[in-house]
Amino acid sequence: GAVVSQHPSWVICKSGTSVKIECRSLDFQATTMFWYRQFPKQSLMLMATSNEGSKATYEQGVEKDKFLINHASLTLSTLTVTSAHPEDSSFYICSASLGEIDEQFFGPGTRLTVL
Amino acid sequence: LAKTTQPISMDSYEGQEVNITCSHNNIATNDYITWYQQFPSQGPRFIIQGYKTKVTNEVASLFIPADRKSSTLSLPRVSLSDTAVYYCLVGDLMDTGRRALTFGSGTRLQVQP
Numbered sequence: 521g522a523v524v525s526q527h528p529s530w531v532i533c534k535s536g537t538s539v540k541i542e543c544r545s546l547d548f549q550a551t552t553m554f555w556y557r558q559f560p561k562q563s564l565m566l567m568a569t570s571n572e573g574s575k576a577t578y579e580q581g582v583e584k585d586k587f588l589i590n591h592a593s594l595t596l597s598t599l600t601v602t603s604a605h606p607e608d609s610s611f612y613i614c615s616a617s618l619g620e621i622d623e624q625f626f627g628p629g630t631r632l633t634v635l
Numbered sequence: 636l637a638k639t640t641q642p643i644s645m646d647s648y649e650g651q652e653v654n655i656t657c658s659h660n661n662i663a664t665n666d667y668i669t670w671y672q673q674f675p676s677q678g679p680r681f682i683i684q685g686y687k688t689k690v691t692n693e694v695a696s697l698f699i700p701a702d703r704k705s706s707t708l709s710l711p712r713v714s715l716s717d718t719a720v721y722y723c724l725v726g727d728l729m730d731t732g733r734r735a736l737t738f739g740s741g742t743r744l745q746v747q748p
Binding site for chain 1: 669677678679680681737738739741
């Protein structure tokens with residue numbers, strides 16, 4: 521199956537700093553990438569949908585100025601958590617697909633801890 | 636918006652068949668139903684996808700009744716390694732014409748020896 525990687529797998533940062541998470545589709549070109557957030561013992565919550573070359577579409581309640589998404593190529597999307605605070609600590613997961621209704625291939629996730 | 640409902644948890648023993656049902660009363664006509672498996676601190680893994688009736692692959696079967704308001708994931712002869720959270724996923728066609736992705740609450744399956 522298709523492989524999606526994320527980097528880093530975990531990160532610890534101080535409050536107020538910015539953190540960038542990369543999501544790559546390794547063996548296919550992803551028209552659409554999705555970013556999710558998952559708190560302990562909860563389901564995945566979609567944060568935003570990004571299509572290559574266009575602005576991301578954010579879900580209600582997700583601050584677009586805080587969670588910057590760039591999808592510059594068909595194999596790479598980045599999520600930058602700006603001015604991170606402890607409440608941003610979570611498991612961030614990306615997925616990639618050929619289109620919004622196609623099967624999604626998930627990355628392994630990135631554990632963000634903000635001190 | 637389609638909303639999915641699943642049992643919070645299920646227990647089983649090795650070798651048994653496990654059936655997990657997901658309700659999605661407001662599923663759109665052209666939405667597919669997809670099930671994923673997730674282990675702790677890992678991304679979800681695709682299990683199976685279907686539109687109607689029955690779909691079977693090497694790891695599971697998916698049963699969808701004619702009204703498509705629910706679906707049942709069937710895992711034959713589970714093993715300890717099947718202990719995980721299982722999510723059903725349906726697409727919601729929003730007013731904007733874009734599809735949202737709604738994960739169910741997830742069912743935590745615990746397989747015991």
